[in-house]
Amino acid sequence: MLIASFLLAPLFSYAEVSKPNIIFIMSDDQGYGDVSAFNPNSKINTPAIDRLAKEGMMFTDAHSASAVCTPTRYGVLTGRYPWRTRLQKGVLGARTSKLPDGSISVGDEPLIDGKTLTVAQFLKGQGYDTAITGKWHLGFKYILPKDTAIDKSRGKYYDAVPVGTKIVGGPIERGFDKYWGFHHARQMGTWIEQDEVTYNLENTDEMLNRITVKAVDYVSDPARKAAPFFLYVPFSAPHSPVVPSKNWIGKSGINKYADFVMETNNSVERILHALDKAKLSDNTIVIFTTDNGTSPSARIEQLIAAGHHPTADLRGTKADIWEGGHRVPYIVRWPGHVKAGSTYDKPVVHNSLFATSADILNVDLPNNAAVDSFSILPALKGSEEETHPIAIHASVLGHFAVRVGDWKLATCKGSCGWSKGGDKNTPMQLYNMKTDRAETTNLFNEKPDIVAQLKQQLEQAVYNGYTVDGKTGSNDVPVTIYKKSKVKSKKISH
Structure with missing residues (x-):
């Protein structure tokens, strides 16, 4: 009832300027160094994304809530850390x-339960038209009619759900007025519109273009001038399968992943062009980011051999607790x-989208909404003060890292993910991110007081059920902070 009554509240009157449109573009498995504005030595040019950097603000110490896909998306849309849910790894x-x-x-089952307010539901309640085109990967169910089945004969990534199949618990039930896209990379043969499968792709290299076309069509629709809109564009690329379309193969001169990054950049360019053509750019906030670091499926060794470092000077890759x-x-x-x-x-942290949107509209959120979302509006206005008093990250295995100021404590040994190596001589790792963002010098033994302080702050953040002062919350399940470590396992009740 809380969400329903909140959505029925009177629309906020924004007297000084009209409510800005918001477009949130998120590529998939594209690393920090795969955007040339963030990596001066990049061998992959991303001019459209670089254009956004030249015309806006670059956040050079931004993070996803997780080093993998599903939990990152949960944090973006709910402003809540994903490890507070049943998904612990x-x-x-x-x-x-x-x-x-x-x-x-x-x-x-949908990871976003029906009681958790999403940024799409919030903005819809403020008069926004809300749409998503792209990858969901937050859980829903296909309801296949009797005597039908998913076609799995076409290969690992081509699962084709029969056309006409309905979905339950998808984006339309989580605050979006419109949905075009697919669920996740293992079902890229299936295209969904609203709550129904409408098409089976012949080739997965169709997917990125289909997502982009829908984004362009949405922005170009004259209806966009009638009301503010929120458009969420989670691309399929350059995640595996690494399938640049025919016209982009070989463009980079490096490998197919680099080609795919270039094609992803082109999708951004097409959306920006549509905004310009529709004369909507001046009143539209465009955010570009990625969901986590580069995946090993990019053939990282080939990229490095060509002089391109997909994580720039950062250590690790997708899935790791290290910065990469x-x-x-x-x-x-x-x-x-x-x-x-x-x-x-x-x-x-990505989670900031929710609180920032509310801050821009000058609307107070319920105390139990966006419990881990800090507004970055002060930074956007030019403040150099910290917006996040604490940030928490998780690896694919569910190991935590806590960041407070310049200090980062990882509660495990090594990468805590897929990469090999790392210091195995201490139960945890402590790094000064101001002087050592490449995480080469573990100060765990040298700084016991800082370790103790960060542990206490992490434990309190988990125990409270929120990180933003004034919020109320609880965890959906008991959360184990110290996993497979010499440190005694610690459970936090919900």
Whole structure:
């Protein structure tokens, strides 16, 4: 009832300027060094994304809440850390069950439960049209009619759900007016519109273009001038399968992943062009980011051999607790409000989208909404003060890192993810991110007081159920802070 009554509240009257449109673009498995504005030595040019950096603000110490896909998306849309949910490691999969009427349910329960307010629901309540085109990967169920099945004969990434199949628990039920896209990389043969499968792709290299076309069409629709809009564009690329379309193969001169990054940049260019053509750029906030670091499926050794380092000077890759796993490019362009060519170098987290949107509209959120979302509006206005008193990250295995100021404590040994190596001589790792962002010198033994302080702050943040002062919250399940470590396992009740 709380969400329903909140959505029915009177629309906020923004007297000084009209409510800005918001476009949130997030590429998939594109590393910090895969955007040339963030990596001066990049061998992959990304001119459209670089244009956003020149016309807006670069956040050079921005992070996803997780080093993998599903949990990052949860944090973006809810402003809540994903490890407060049942998903304690990895990503969502799929389960199959037979229903009483003979139909088949395939999928997983939505990770965003019906009680958790999303940024889309909030903005919809403020008069926004809300749309998503792209990858969801937050759980829903296909309800297949009796005697039908998913076609799995076409290969690992080509699962084709029968056209006409309905979905339950998807984006339309989580605050979006419009949905075009697919669920996750193992079902890229399936295209969904609203709550129904409408098309089976012949080739997965169609997907990025289909997502982009829908984004361009949405922005170009004259209806966009009738009301403010929130458009969420989670690309399929350059995640595996690494399938640049025919016209982009070979463009980079490096490998198919680099080609795919270039094609992803082109998708950004097409959306920006549509905004310009529709004369909507001046009143539209455009945010570009990525969901986590570069995946090994990019053939990182080939990239490095060509002189391109996909994580720039950061250590680790997708899935890791090291910076290469979760430090991501983040750019905000808002003409007339954000200084062009500016930079903010303090830590921020994807979760900030929700609180920032509310702050821009000058609307107070319920105390139990966006409990881990700090507004970055002060930074956008030019403040150099920290917006995030604490930031928490998680690896694919669910190991934590806590960041306070310049200090980062990882609660495990090594990468805590997929990469090999690292200091195995201490139960945890402590790094000074101001002087050692490449995480080469573990100060765990030298700085016991800082270790103790960071542990206490992490434990309190988990125990409280929120990190933003004034909020109320609880964890959905008991959360284990110290996993597979010499430190005694610690459970936090919900």
